[in-house]
Amino acid sequence: MNRQFPFAATLETIGDQAFFLRSFIRSTFRSGFELNEFSRQSYFIGYRSIGIILLTGFILGIVLTIQSQPTLKEFGAESFIPSMVAISVIREICPVIVGLICAGKIASGIGAELGSMKVTEQIDAMEVSGANAVQFLVVPRILACMLMIPVLTIVADAVAIFGGFIATTFYSDMTFKLYFLKATSSLRFSDIVPAIIKTILFGFAIGFSGCWNGFNAIHGTESVGRAANKAVVTASVAIIVLDAIVVQFTKWIVYS
Amino acid sequence: MQKVIEIKDLTKRFKNNEVLKGLSLSVQKGENLVLIGKSGEGKSVTLKCITGLMTTDGGSIKVFDREVASLNEDELKDMRCRIGFLFQGSALYDSMTVKENLAFPLRRVLRMKDEKEIDERSRQVLEAVGLIDTINKMPGELSGGMRKRLALARTLIVHPEIILYDEPTTGLDTITSREISELILEMKEKYNTTSLIVTHDIPCAKIVADRIVVMRDGKSVADGKTKDLENSTDDFIRSFFN
Numbered sequence: 001m002n003r004q005f006p007f008a009a010t011l012e013t014i015g016d017q018a019f020f021l022r023s024f025i026r027s028t029f030r031s032g033f034e035l036n037e038f039s040r041q042s043y044f045i046g047y048r049s050i051g052i053i054l055l056t057g058f059i060l061g062i063v064l065t066i067q068s069q070p071t072l073k074e075f076g077a078e079s080f081i082p083s084m085v086a087i088s089v090i091r092e093i094c095p096v097i098v099g100l101i102c103a104g105k106i107a108s109g110i111g112a113e114l115g116s117m118k119v120t121e122q123i124d125a126m127e128v129s130g131a132n133a134v135q136f137l138v139v140p141r142i143l144a145c146m147l148m149i150p151v152l153t154i155v156a157d158a159v160a161i162f163g164g165f166i167a168t169t170f171y172s173d174m175t176f177k178l179y180f181l182k183a184t185s186s187l188r189f190s191d192i193v194p195a196i197i198k199t200i201l202f203g204f205a206i207g208f209s210g211c212w213n214g215f216n217a218i219h220g221t222e223s224v225g226r227a228a229n230k231a232v233v234t235a236s237v238a239i240i241v242l243d244a245i246v247v248q249f250t251k252w253i254v255y256s
Numbered sequence: 257m258q259k260v261i262e263i264k265d266l267t268k269r270f271k272n273n274e275v276l277k278g279l280s281l282s283v284q285k286g287e288n289l290v291l292i293g294k295s296g297e298g299k300s301v302t303l304k305c306i307t308g309l310m311t312t313d314g315g316s317i318k319v320f321d322r323e324v325a326s327l328n329e330d331e332l333k334d335m336r337c338r339i340g341f342l343f344q345g346s347a348l349y350d351s352m353t354v355k356e357n358l359a360f361p362l363r364r365v366l367r368m369k370d371e372k373e374i375d376e377r378s379r380q381v382l383e384a385v386g387l388i389d390t391i392n393k394m395p396g397e398l399s400g401g402m403r404k405r406l407a408l409a410r411t412l413i414v415h416p417e418i419i420l421y422d423e424p425t426t427g428l429d430t431i432t433s434r435e436i437s438e439l440i441l442e443m444k445e446k447y448n449t450t451s452l453i454v455t456h457d458i459p460c461a462k463i464v465a466d467r468i469v470v471m472r473d474g475k476s477v478a479d480g481k482t483k484d485l486e487n488s489t490d491d492f493i494r495s496f497f498n
Contacts, residue, residue, distance in 0.1 A: 032364070117349075125347035128307045129414070130337035131364035 020134075020212055024142060027135040034140050041144035049105055049152055053098060057156035060093060061085060061163025069171060078172065082179045083186035085164035091191050094156040096243055099202035102149055103235035107210040110141055111231030114214025115224040123215065138215070142207030149203035150196050194250040198243065205238035257284040259318075260418055260450050261306060266315035267474075268301055275301055277474030278315065283418070288444060288451045290461040292496055293471030299454040300344065303420045306452070307341055308332050319418070337365055340411035340419040340449075344426055346403040348395040354406060355391050358382070361414050381409040384446065385439060401432035408439065412447060419443075421453040425460045437463040458496060470496065 064085050072078050114137060117123050126133040165179045210231045217227040261283040268276040275298035283289045291299050304310040306317055308324050317324045319335055327335060349357050358378040362368045368377075382388045385405040395403060404424060411419055424440060425433035437460040444451060444464075455461055461468060462482055470478040470485065470493050478485055478493045486497040 032367070120345055120350070121343045121347040122349055124304075124309055125341065125343055125349075126360075126364075128309055128336055128339070128341040129361045129365055129410075130333050131361060132333075136364065 016216075017212060020215070021208070023134045024138055024208070024211075027132055028139050028143070030132070030135060032132075032135060034136055037136060038140040038144055041140045042148055045102075045106055045144050045148040046151060048109070049102055049148075050155070052101060052105070053152045053156050054159050056097060056101060057089075057094060057159035058163040058166075060089065060097065060156075061160035061165075062167040064088065064093070064160070065164045065167035066170075069167075079182070081168060082161075082164065082174075082182035086161055086183035086187055087191055089160040089164075090157050090187065091195050092243075092247075094160055095153050095195050095199045095202065096239065098149065098153045098156050099199065099206070099239040099243075100236055102145075102152065102202075103206050103209075103239060104232055106145060107206045107231040107235040108228040110207065110210025111213045111217075112224055112228040114211060115217030115227035116221075118215060118217045118227075119220055119224060138207075138211045141211055142204060145207030145210075146200050146203035149206065150199040153195070153199045190250070190254040194246060194254075198246045201242050201246065202239050205242060206235045209235035209238060257286075259283065260285050260320060261452060262316075262318040263302070263306075264316045266302065266305065266317060267313045268298060268305060268310065269313050275474055276305075276312075276315075279471070279475055280315075281469050281476050281479070283450060283452050285450055286448065287466040288440070288453060288464050290453045290455060290465040290468045291471060292455060292458070292461060292468060295456070297471045298474055299471060300422050303341070303422050303452065303454055306420060307336060307339060337414065338417045340414070340416035342404075342407050342411050342419065342421045342424055344423040346395075346407040348403060348407060348410070350395050352395075353391075354382070354387070354393050354395065354398075357395065357406065357410055358413050361410065365414055377413060381413045384412070384443070385409045400428055401436065404428065404432075404436050405439065408436075408443065412443060415447060416449060418450045418452070421451060421455070423455055423457075424453065425455065425457045430459075433457055433460055434463070436460070440464045 065081055068084060069078065069081060072081060072084070114123070117137070123133050123137070126136065161180075161183050164183075165176055168174055168179060213227040213231040213234070217223040259282045263282065264280050266276050266279040267274065275296070279298070279302060281289070281291070291302065293299055301310060305312050306319060306324065308327070312325060320338065322331070322335065324332070324335070349360060352360065355375075355378055358381060359374050362374050362377060368374055378391070379388060382391060385408055387402060387405050387409065390398060390402065390406070395406065398406060421440065425436050428436065440451065440453070441464055443449065451464070453461070453464055465482055467480065468482055468485055469476045472492060478488060478490065485493055488494050
């Protein structure tokens with residue numbers, strides 16, 4: 001009997017999340033979209049994370065180039081470095097790294113903010129006044145994440161490729177124009193589009209996880225911390241799982 | 257007299273703890289009904305069940321002759337637009353200014369778009385609760401009593417027919433508690449509202465109540481005017497007033 005409890009609780013959580021998702025979808029398409037709140041959230045999400053994204057992307061490009069250069073040199077394939085950096089950062093590294101950074105920064109922020117609103121009954125106050133709390137609090141946050149995570153990833157891609165070029169100048173005299181041409185000529189439609197779709201899904205996972213955990217914070221300030229923590233963990237796991245699923249789908253669609 | 261809230265045999269359980277065990281009470285239009293009882297009796301839970309913030313396990317709650325449990329999402333929203341709720345901790349939106357707190361229900365509930373009208377209505381309720389000087393302040397800059405007043409102003413701004421007060425004077429000093437109690441009475445006369453007030457504060461209850469319901473073990477055990485309950489033969493009921 002005791003063994004059934006965690007299973008039942010998991011099913012209950014999945015059911016509650018399904019209702020929360022339904023409420024999000026319905027509120028998204030209802031009249032009265034909160035454009036100002038959406039813009040504010042988009043600005044905060046982008047502005048709060050741009051510094052760490054620029055730094056991480058730049059260092060990623062440098063490290064990737066420095067570490068792969070000796071091996072490629074052995075095979076006389078140094079000229080492939082721009083293509084290798086571009087494809088690997090655009091297809092996989094930047095989407096996942098940006099996703100995980102944003103899961104830590106944004107999902108925790110949303111979880112803590114909404115969690116504290118929940119325990120101080122601000123969300124109840126919105127609901128009981130007849131306002132749609134999901135439309136005001138959840139929809140702008142999730143949609144802002146779905147917009148800004150791809151934008152931040154594109155910025156990280158560009159900076160990582162530039163970082164790769166800077167590292168290339170340590171051992172060769174390749175011009176930026178040539179480096180850029182080599183990097184972009186190897187890219188295909190099937191490298192870019194699935195990566196962007198993936199980051200939109202990551203944005204959804206980050207926003208949803210933050211909002212869900214915040215809305216379900218109960219019993220005082222301790223639960224606010226727990227909501228923030230759970231938001232980060234669930235968003236990070238969701239990103240890894242979604243990445244594996246999207247990679248598999250891309251493989252089926254592109255290569256079959 | 258018309259009953260605007262009617263509760264019959266209400267039950268509510270949290271895991272193994274049955275909080276409400278068949279509560280029955282009714283609130284007449286235009287009256288101030290005070291609900292008193294020990295902590296943990298389910299008084300605040302009752303208010304949350306009335307507004308549909310919590311689901312019930314059994315019994316019936318009718319508001320404006322409509323069964324709350326049978327309302328769909330839109331009907332529940334319409335019902336909530338006619339009810340104001342003053343939370344124990346005021347529940348002010350702390351990322352918004354005083355004015356934005358007041359404008360929130362006007363923009364999102366009444367769908368008002370005219371900024372001039374929103375500003376005018378905000379100033380009117382702030383004047384009514386004596387907080388006009390705080391219009392551009394943040395809730396964090398206000399004292400406990402001012403926060404309660406602002407919460408009351410936010411409740412009143414949509415002209416609700418019923419106001420539910422959850423411990424309106426908790427955490428306030430005696431003088432401020434009296435001021436808030438008198439304000440509740442003043443607002444009732446000014447806006448002609450019906451009120452259900454949950455409180456531990458007997459001086460507040462004595463000021464605002466037309467009728468008092470006493471709760472014990474998740475049920476109502478007494479219902480009457482303040483003087484009748486003060487002179488009750490039941491020690492438990494009398495103990496609240498001594």
